[in-house]
Amino acid sequence: MLLVPCPNCGPRNSTDLRYGGESHARPDPNTASPAEWRAYLYLRDNPAGWLRENWYCASGCRRWFSIERNTATNEFRDPPLPGDKRGGAA
Amino acid sequence: MAGLAGRLRKRPPKYSAAALAWKGLRGQSWPRVWRDCDLQRSYDAVVIGGGVHGLATAYYLARNHGMTNVAVLDKAYLGSGGSGRNTAIVRSNYLTPEGVAFYDRSVHLYEQMAVELNINVMFSQRGHLTLAHSDSSLRTMHWRAEVNKLGGVNSSVIGPDEIKKECPSLDTSDHPRYPIQGALYHPPGGVVRHDAVVWGYARAADHMGVEMHQKTEVTDILCEGGDGPDGKGAGGRVTGVRTNRGDISTPIVINCTAGWASLISTMAGVRLPITTHPLQAAVTEPVKMFLPTVVVSGSLHVYVSQTDRGELVFGASVDPYANYSVRGSLEFTEGLAGHVLELMPGVSRMRILRQWSGLCDMTPDYSPVMGFTPVDGFLVDVGWGTYGFKAAPVSGEQMAEAAATGRTPKLIEAFALSRFDNGELVGEKGAASVGH
Numbered sequence: 001m002l003l004v005p006c007p008n009c010g011p012r013n014s015t016d017l018r019y020g021g022e023s024h025a026r027p028d029p030n031t032a033s034p035a036e037w038r039a040y041l042y043l044r045d046n047p048a049g050w051l052r053e054n055w056y057c058a059s060g061c062r063r064w065f066s067i068e069r070n071t072a073t074n075e076f077r078d079p080p081l082p083g084d085k086r087g088g089a090a
Numbered sequence: 091m092a093g094l095a096g097r098l099r100k101r102p103p104k105y106s107a108a109a110l111a112w113k114g115l116r117g118q119s120w121p122r123v124w125r126d127c128d129l130q131r132s133y134d135a136v137v138i139g140g141g142v143h144g145l146a147t148a149y150y151l152a153r154n155h156g157m158t159n160v161a162v163l164d165k166a167y168l169g170s171g172g173s174g175r176n177t178a179i180v181r182s183n184y185l186t187p188e189g190v191a192f193y194d195r196s197v198h199l200y201e202q203m204a205v206e207l208n209i210n211v212m213f214s215q216r217g218h219l220t221l222a223h224s225d226s227s228l229r230t231m232h233w234r235a236e237v238n239k240l241g242g243v244n245s246s247v248i249g250p251d252e253i254k255k256e257c258p259s260l261d262t263s264d265h266p267r268y269p270i271q272g273a274l275y276h277p278p279g280g281v282v283r284h285d286a287v288v289w290g291y292a293r294a295a296d297h298m299g300v301e302m303h304q305k306t307e308v309t310d311i312l313c314e315g316g317d318g319p320d321g322k323g324a325g326g327r328v329t330g331v332r333t334n335r336g337d338i339s340t341p342i343v344i345n346c347t348a349g350w351a352s353l354i355s356t357m358a359g360v361r362l363p364i365t366t367h368p369l370q371a372a373v374t375e376p377v378k379m380f381l382p383t384v385v386v387s388g389s390l391h392v393y394v395s396q397t398d399r400g401e402l403v404f405g406a407s408v409d410p411y412a413n414y415s416v417r418g419s420l421e422f423t424e425g426l427a428g429h430v431l432e433l434m435p436g437v438s439r440m441r442i443l444r445q446w447s448g449l450c451d452m453t454p455d456y457s458p459v460m461g462f463t464p465v466d467g468f469l470v471d472v473g474w475g476t477y478g479f480k481a482a483p484v485s486g487e488q489m490a491e492a493a494a495t496g497r498t499p500k501l502i503e504a505f506a507l508s509r510f511d512n513g514e515l516v517g518e519k520g521a522a523s524v525g526h
Contacts, residue, residue: 001421002411015421019411021365035511042363042454042510046352048414071366072414 005076009060020054023066048072124296129303129335133161135342135493136331138308138354140164141173143471144346145291146486148300155494158299165307169288172348175448176479177371177405179384181218181279183238183245185521188504190241197278199483207290211282217383218279223268227389231274245276257383259434266432268389279384281395307334311343311357322359328467342493344469349449351472358468363510364451367408369476370422372445376400390429408450418445450475455515460505461498469493
């Protein structure tokens with residue numbers, strides 16, 4: 001089982017959390033061009049390596065946080081940063 | 091007489107019973123089926139990925155369009171990725187009219203394949219049951235059945251009694267936690283021997299002059315004129331590929347990879363709407379035949395079929411987080427066993443022999459991304475998610491047409507990368523075998 005280090009609850013089984021996908025800063029909807037908005041909605045880097053991503057600690061503190069994980073080896077890089085689902089560290 | 095002679099020339103009886111006896115008695119070994127070639131400096135087209143999609147594309151480029159100066163590059167061996175890791179199910183009972191027409195063509199090509207490629211692909215059209223355990227899933231089954239009928243696909247909703255008749259080992263009582271309320275029954279669905287499909291396409295493409303290069307890893311795609319660094323990106327043009335065995339110049343590069351689709355496309359400066367998730371599968375010890383159809387339950391996240399050898403082959407939903415590792419996990423096996431036992435309590439004493447996983451490129455709408463990209467000469471046949479194997483023949487046929495003619499064939503217009511710019515998504519999640 002993948003152990004996800006929640007900044008509030010410590011290491012938790014990945015089944016206790018919900019995966020939020022890649023962490024990208026959300027463009028301002030008032031000023032973003034349609035192309036920027038579509039890129040934010042759909043396009044992904046999907047690297048085979050270090051990736052900053054969002055997790056929701058559904059069975060624990062019920063907070064979103066962002067963390068870097070290596071998608072090839074499943075290692076986490078410390079420390080996790082508290083954040084929100086709209087992307088990036090808070 | 092001339093017709094008979096023509097047929098004999100077209101399909102040399104290399105693998106007949108007589109040839110088997112002759113070679114067996116004389117102790118002869120069989121010749122290698124495809125050549126090992128030196129890498130040329132230039133090709134008319136380069137296909138990246140030597141799985142069923144890449145090989146089918148190369149085969150149809152040669153057969154339908156006369157393009158034989160084609161190289162298929164694979165960083166490992168032919169069929170080493172999803173082509174050898176899928177659960178070999180073929181069906182066309184999809185949800186969208188675009189999907190139904192597309193996959194129906196694929197089933198049609200699978201039906202002809204054994205004769206066309208002269209290899210026993212063991213296509214067993216044993217019927218395909220998609221179980222519904224709730225009112226809402228039963229509603230989706232009715233919806234799919236109606237779309238299927240309009241597309242000319244044999245598909246209908248049946249009740250628990252008929253399910254029991256088709257598949258007596260299923261628990262159709264009201265005892266389980268999620269009782270079976272009905273099913274979408276799709277008689278033409280079935281299973282194919284997936285390795286034979288790889289070998290058949292590889293052999294046929296090789297006969298026509300296509301070169302397959304194994305252990306040849308693409309490290310970069312060479313472009314010019316694009317708006318990104320090194321001439322990559324939108325508005326540019328492909329000039330060649332860089333591999334671990336040297337550079338190749340080519341005007342056409344077709345990305346037929348699964349799992350590495352994003353990484354290969356990034357080499358040409360094209361970002362894709364794809365995240366890569368592993369999908370795990372498992373197989374049990376062999377027993378006597380008792381499961382006549384393919385059984386799928388979206389609510390219980392499981393699909394199962396029995397091979398001709400008698401093993402049960404299971405698959406489940408993709409892992410919940412993006413990942414490039416193909417390691418199995420215990421929670422998958424535990425969850426799978428629980429779900430299978432709820433469907434078929436009778437298999438509780440069977441043991442799982444092994445489990446494996448393959449990489450699935452998931453798109454936001456569960457439909458593939460096919461055709462041209464903003465980089466001229468760079469085509470993609472990616473984002474297959476969990477549908478890749480069943481679509482291999484038709485994808486090869488359509489991608490070959492796109493690459494050879496420079497126009498997008500009608501059958502795959504709906505799957506273009508530009509659909510994400512235009513907001514014309516082809517939502518196929520409702521036809522997924524399992525929840526995601």
